[in-house]
Amino acid sequence: MSSSSTINRAALRKGIGRAGFFCLAFGAMIGVGWVTAMGPWLQTAGPMGAAIAFAIGGLLMLFIGFCYAEVTAMLPVSGGEVAYAYKAFGTSKSFLVGWFLSFGYLSVSAFEAISVGKILSYLFPAIDKWPLYAINGETIFGSHLLLAFVFVALITWINYVGVQNSIRFQVYLTIVFLLIVVSVGAIGFWEGQVSNLQPLFAQGADNTVIGGIIAVFATVPFWLVGFDTIPQGAEEAKDSVTPRMIGILILVSIVAAVLFYILLIFSTSMVTDWPSIVGSDLFTAKAFELAFQSKFLVNGILVAILIGLLTSWNGFFLAGSRVLFAMGRGKIIAPAMGKSHEKYKTPYNAVLFSGIITFISALLGRGAMIAFVDVGSLCIAAAFLGVSLSYLRLKTAFPHQSRPFLAPGGKLTGYIAMVGSLLILLAITLPNSPAALKWPLEWAILLALSILGTIFWTVSKQSREATSLEERDYLILERFK
Template sequence: MEAPPAEHLKKVLKPIHLWAIAVGLVISGEYFGWNLGWDVAGTIGMLIATLVITVMYITFIFSYTELTAAIPHAGGAFAYAYRAMGPFGGLIAGYATLIDFLLASPAIAISLGSYLHFLYPAIPIMQSAMLFNAAFVVLNISGVKESATFSVFITILAVAELLLYMGVVSPHFKMDNYLSNPMPFGWSGVFAALPFAVWFYLAIEGVAMVAEEVKDPKKDIPKGYISALATLVALALGVMVLTGGITDWHKLSKLDYPLPEAVGIVLGKASGLTKIFASIGLFGLIASLHGTILASSRQVFAMARSGYLPTGLANLNHRFKTPHWSLIAAGLVSFLAIYIGTSTKDGTGQIIVLSVLGAVVMYMMCMISLFILRKREPKLERPFMAPFYPVFPAIALVISVVCLFAIIYFNAQVTAMFFGGLVIIVLIFVLMGKHKEALTDEMMATPE
């Protein structure tokens, strides 16, 4: 099988782009999805779960940044695990990352469709979700700098909109509402809520997927990650607490559009301001959909370039230098998931949990890789080193393991789908003899 042409991704991204991509990837988590955690844990139960997950992400991102800056590779976790653990490690991490990003995109697209449906009930959710998905596949094909510039613009609008939201609802916050039946399922509810707390931050690690397109990855990646995480922690806690105190939180615990519904309760659904807010709220979802499509395509590209997926998917568009076939393949998966998610009961919730399961497994593989590479390659250039090593990566690893067991315990069907798919992938991998192949120069070297 012939290798794809030796073309390279453009190095055009700066810290502001990385901040925008990171925040943009995640910010939809503030708009929807997290509120499903109230349904299984209550307000205080979800708050406890969120604080635990916030600690996990703080320790994870500081540890993960060491890997991203030392090995700026489009494969992200796939490349780190391959380098640390060989072909099987790369396979597991790559599969988990694909599940993470490929399923985050359709969940966000469905919520976008739901927001539009809230504004204009005549617009069907499925069709608008698919239209958004197709539009951002095309935008990403047009060039990474162009799409990153769009990310900066749309992410700033999304952050401003959340700040406006908090300003509108905060005068109506009542502690009695927030503390009404705060932990209806006790501590078991806290564990059940962990996947929905992860949704607040899920996909921030996607910045690693564009590491090869950063002008100065060793300096710029840490700046982008740390500024983005600080932004997201403040927004997540502010939005969650304030929303829980404006009404009976049960009314918002099953919706795909909790924020416009909350504004409707505060200002009245017939208010023009409610319609304007819901329209602006589309920006956050658009920013995340754009970012997850970008990140998932780079993961497909990296795995195809290394022979883990059909090598044709690693071909770059000659004009735009973007992996157009990877973008199209990721888009097709999203179309299928959108159809299934909008056709089944609790489809969005199941897609979110499956995406989170992929993320948690990927986080575990990354932290294990960090420990292995510290021991095996002590002389590897590390422009950024995880602070408080080995405590930070150990905390991130332990909380990730707890999340994994919580998901397995409370979501048997989704777990069976994830690990069933992994077993099939491993069998194909072994039958093709990939497990016998030596580590390639392309995977072991840090790309120029």
């Protein structure tokens, strides 16, 4: 039996402070959905329906967040959910949670890579050059793929050379983003008309009021996921950031993001007759352009879009690479994923792998954007279910382990989070659900993810079986085992 003192456990550099953790989570959550998906939200559910969907989804995320806050403070190690599921249920369940979560994150990364071309083509229509092929009726331009490659390379490089650079990048951009968006939102409320909110709920031949709310609610995990980037970086927290503070920051970031989305839904809907432009690309920018005829205001929104895209992308990219790193370091998958760069102390192989997967996914183009939202929501909801179950199991199996943060409600909180996660999964998978995965693209992406996971699990069998329980405990849990 190996002694933990002789095991080489790859270490990551500590460099994330309180502001860094908040901006990591909030910046990941705000993204570009408030622009690229605002039209579909309103078309599906209307302003009030979309706000209700986010309020209900936000409340559910808060219960899930309580579970995260307790187990993250209990086990502040890289990879978060991988460690919780491992301690609660063992290696195979840990892999399932980690695999779905990492690709939930990378689906967001792919969404952002595709969005770069869409946003810049709105600014500069002339960049739509070199049409190559079409998917779901959307043409994929060579120029967009080139942009995706450049930005993927940038995000990959930032995360390759050190967490301090990544967090500094995140904090500065989040501050600028908030300055712009808060100003735009305030203008919308000040100059907008309450009468423009009508109709409050959208309904038509294809959906009812309740159906519209459910359809938006089912995607809320995708738009609010990001608070769980904090657990991925917990091991890289500065000494001044206590485990309890990490748990609190998870909850603060959820509340801030829910308020952000709801306020922007109302602010944007108030500035113009929203049903008349609901099919427009970049709905938020279009609404303010028509309302104020101000190029400066629209350009400000477009700058905020790009910043939100980068903060979201950077946060999820960092988180996804940490989940893969944690599984590799624990020898659940290929140990190469668990290596730390000698100079930068970053999970460089996991970072490079994440960059490659992101760019390959971006090849599917705009026609796959909603597909990545839906598949990503399923993967993330599956991971949320895993964390809820881990929370409940850890409450029972390890009642005396130190818990710097205690979730209110005890096991009841875990059961609510579990049921909520199951409801989201059912909304996405049941055939007659308004938010069900669509054939063939969305199911094809999910199938490809499952096949790739099976390959990773199978190929890693030898190294996994050669690792003793004591060694894996130390590699994943370190001193918190």
